[in-house]
Amino acid sequence: MSHTTSASRRRLLVACAATLALPGAVRAQSDGNTLRWGYIGSGRSPALPSGWALAHGQLPRELQALGITTIRTHAFPNGPDLNEALLAGALDVGIYGDTPAVVARSRSPSSVLIGIETSGMNAWLLTPRDGVKAVAELRGRKVGVAVGSYMHRYLLGTLKQAGVLGQVSVVYLLGKDAEPALERGDLAGYAAQIELGPLLASKGYPVIDEAAKHPTLRGSSVIVATDKALDRWPALPAAWHRARGAALQAIRRDPAAYHAFHARTTGFPLAAVQASYPLEQFPDQPFPATGLQLLAHTKAFLLEQKLVRQDFDLTQWRGADRTLAKG
Known part of the structure; x- marks a missing residue:
């Protein structure tokens, strides 16, 4: 297991270096009006409720009020890949699985949990x-x-x-x-x-x-932001969740339209998308109790298996007083 983990880490460092070399990512890094968003998938844009909010305008409208005029999205094949880019400062926001997000937080306190995108994912x-x-x-x-x-x-x-x-x-x-x-x-x-x-x-x-x-x-997909992003845009979490909330209202009114959007965005067959994403997995609240319980189980298991060595307080990771209270 240790050999596999070591080899994987070397591959991830190479992937991170490639990401940082992308001209768009470098330009976005120095542009205070650009938000850089990493997500998991092979599609050209994110799916899930936040992806719907991006595609249908709710998110750009909310972020524009913060001075964000450009949203650059970057797809990653796996959570550890996204972790390295996030920890290297190449992203402002990441939406990805609970396990790599917990690993990242155990390595560095620079990420803040600003919400739970999905809760109860199957494998x-x-x-x-x-x-x-x-x-x-x-x-x-x-x-x-x-x-x-x-x-x-x-x-x-x-x-x-x-x-x-x-x-x-x-x-x-x-x-x-x-x-x-x-x-x-x-x-x-x-x-x-x-x-x-x-x-x-x-x-x-x-x-x-x-x-x-x-x-x-079961798994969760979490929304994290970097300390630097929240210093620049303190009202980012509140704006994000207003946009996501508006998207959820539209999704619940027309689930078939959402699943069709998700299938188009990801390239997976509609039946596979419907089996993967029952709408009850999309919480209305940023920090639903069941989602926080799953995160606690995730952290406890990773500590028990020594896959993370540094414990941390989930409440402090949330930074709820710092984030959702603003905006």
């Missing part, structure tokens, strides 16, 4: 078509996952519950490479994220477990 543990039938049968075998992601935490948690943690070889593999690896039989299993999990299941890859069966192993 799917799939096998080759003639693969094992139960998690315990993965003992001595190889399982892939995007290391450092919320799916990684789910995988370790379900392996622990099955009594085989430490007896399974966990290897780094991004979602785009999962299907070929399962088809060839290179892996005994793959822990897949939202959208990808239902898509692979629809192609006949059996699901032997999922996070929905383990309430404390």
Whole structure:
């Protein structure tokens, strides 16, 4: 496991350097009117409620009042990639999984949790078509996952519950490479994220477990901002949540329109998007109680497994008095 983590870190540092070299990112870094937003995905723009708010104008209108005239979005394949860019000062806001966000906060106090975008995300543990039938049968075998992601935490948690943690070889593999690896039989299993999990299941890859069966192993997507961004735009969290709230009202009025927008934005089939994003996963409040409970479980598990070494107070990370009280 330590070898995998070390190799992954080297890859992430290279990815971060490439991000910083992008001309648009460099120009945005020195422009006080530009907000730089990192998100996870292969689409050209973000999805989720904040993505809807961007695409339909609610977010640009709110941010314009703060003096933000340009929003630059940058897609990342995985949370640790986004972490490195955020910690390097190449982003102002990030929306991504709870696990890498907790890891980033444990490394540096420079990020502030300003909201929870989704809460209760599922993950799917799939096998080759003639693969094992139960998690315990993965003992001595190889399982892939995007290391450092919320799916990684789910995988370790379900392996622990099955009594085989430490007896399974966990290897780094991004979602785009999962299907070929399962088809060839290179892996005994793959822990897949939202959208990808239902898509692979629809192609006949059996699901032997999922996070929905383990309430404390479900994931969240969080919204974080840097200290520097909040110093520049103190009212940013309040403006963001007004825009997100307006987007949620539109989404709840027409869920079919939202799912169609999400499918167009991400390129995933509509059925996979519908299976991944029931609207109850989109909280109306910035800090819903269930979302905070999931974050607490995430932090406790990562500390227990020594995947993070520095504990911190979730209330202080929220910075609620500093952020949502303004604007």
